[in-house]
Amino acid sequence: MNEENKKVNQYVNELNKKYCWANHKNLDKFYSLNKKSFKHMKQIYKDVEPSFILQFGIILPIDNPFGENEFSTFKIFEDKNKLGFSFHFDTLKEKSFFYIGKPLKYRKAFETYRTRCEISIVMKSSIIKIDDKIYNIEKDMKIIKQAKLKNEEDLLSFYKTSQRVFTAQKYLQQIAIDDLNEVLLNYAFISEDDNICSINRDNIEFASHFRGISVSNWETYNWMTVHNVQAYPREHCSNFDKEIFGHSLLNRLDRNLFFEFKRNLQDSRYLLSKGSTVESLIKMNTSIEVLLTQILALYWANEEELEIDEITKKIDDIPFKKKITVELPKILGGIWDITKKEKPLNEWYENSYILRNRIVHGGYMPEMKEVYNSQRCCYNFINYVIDLMNKSKYEYLHGLNSVEKLEIKIMNI
Known part of the structure; x- marks a missing residue:
């Protein structure tokens, strides 16, 4: 190792020891799922038989409706490895300002609310497969923790092992975010809460701590990473029936096949509530096309x-108009004549679908009354299609707008 690398390595180590809260000896007590609480939750995770836990946090750009200190969990399966995802929500009360004149002359403080969600991924095995490569995140974290950087070769090995940890962490993190999206969007779809939107990796804190835990002896491996984050505060929402939350707590193999329809629909509602009317109209029509295609x-x-x-080839080969006038009537029944006035399909096609095409392909800027009329026609058509789905003889099309009765594990910690 050359002198410059030695200085850099020494500097980083000193910073970590002196300033990094991730090295706090009592860090475990700051987590909702910790050594103490885990002892009381073994029954919840008995089907997973956990050996390793990965934990991190994410900032929701809204204040969620599930309340504080609720710990809810469910099981999913990935690549035959059993995983349990647990979400713990806490409200962040923050101070914001509005300004009059020059910002330095006068400002007035007011409170805003966001939500931080602690996500714990409880794993039967720390070995995962990503793009035909095998990663053992627990083993690699342990190697880094015990590393002795004596020479250039040690430093190179340290770097490669660190990259494996970050690759596995990001992969698992994205799966967790996808499932948290299902929780939020299924709630929003049933409750029609316009303030909920889908989330992504941009919502992870700028400086983010994540840690791995070997369950057998509760040895922890603390890591820090850096992301970009942009937050959108909103007013606090009220609590909602826990069955709505439970609607999302499904085994991953049975996850709702119309998730992308719900995602686009909810993002449309969110955009409209924030004043992005044109983007909302485009998203709404996209959600309908996705719904019809998925049917x-x-x-x-x-x-x-x-x-x-x-299926993909057939979807690409059949023109959209033929799909809705020829193919869908054979499956759902109902009225699918585009020219039949004052029917849901006709109203949507003339007042929304054509308007959307004018915006996308011709740069047309609609008036507000056109946008709201378009939204009304979209909702009417969506309700019409879902009603036909529920009445169809094909059971796999039933229950899109229902809330299933599920056992939900909720613990206050």
Whole structure:
């Protein structure tokens, strides 16, 4: 190791020892799922048989409706490895300002609320497969913790092992964010809460701590990483029936097949509530196209036993108008004549779908009354389609707007 690398390494180590809160000896007590609480939760995770836990936090750009100090958990399965995802929500009360004239002359403080969600991924095995490569995040974290950087070769090995940890962490983190999105969007879809939007990695704190835990002896491995974050405060929402939260707590193998429809629909509502009317209109029509396409895909997969490649080709080959006037009536029944006035399909097609195309392809800027009329027609058409789905003879099309009765594990810590 050359002198410059030695100085850098020494400087970083000193900073970590002196300033990094991740090295706090009592860090475990700051987490909701910690050594003490885990002893009381073994029954919840008995089907997972956990050996390793990965924990990190994420800032929600809104204040969630589930209340504080609620600890809810459910099981999913990835690559035959059993995983349990637990979400713990806490409200962040923050101070914001509005300004009159020059900011330095006068400002007035007011409180805003956001939410931090602690996510714990409870794993049966720390070995995961990513793009045909095998990663053992627990083993690699342990190697880094015990590393002795004596020479250039040690430093190179340290770097490569660190990269494996970050790769595995980001992979698991994205799965967790996807499932948290299901929790939020399923709640929003049922409750019609316009303040909920989908989240992504941008919502992770700027300087983010994550840690791994070997369950057998509760040895912890503390890590720090850096992200970009942009937050959007909102007014505090009220609590909502826990069954709505439970609607999302499904085994991953049985996850709702219409998730992308819900995502686009909810993002449309959110954009409209924030004043982005044109973007909202485009998203709303996208959600309808996704819904109709997913109905066709499910039908072709179940009734015609087509493979995914065949379904994709069929979707690409059949013009959109033919899909809604020829293919969908065979599956759902109902009225699918675009020219039939004052019917849900006709109203949506003329007042929203065509308007959306004018905006996207011609740069047209609609008036507000056009936007709201378009939204009304979209909702009417969506309700019409879902009603036909629930009445159809195909059970896999039922229950899109229902809340399932599920056992929900909720603990106050």
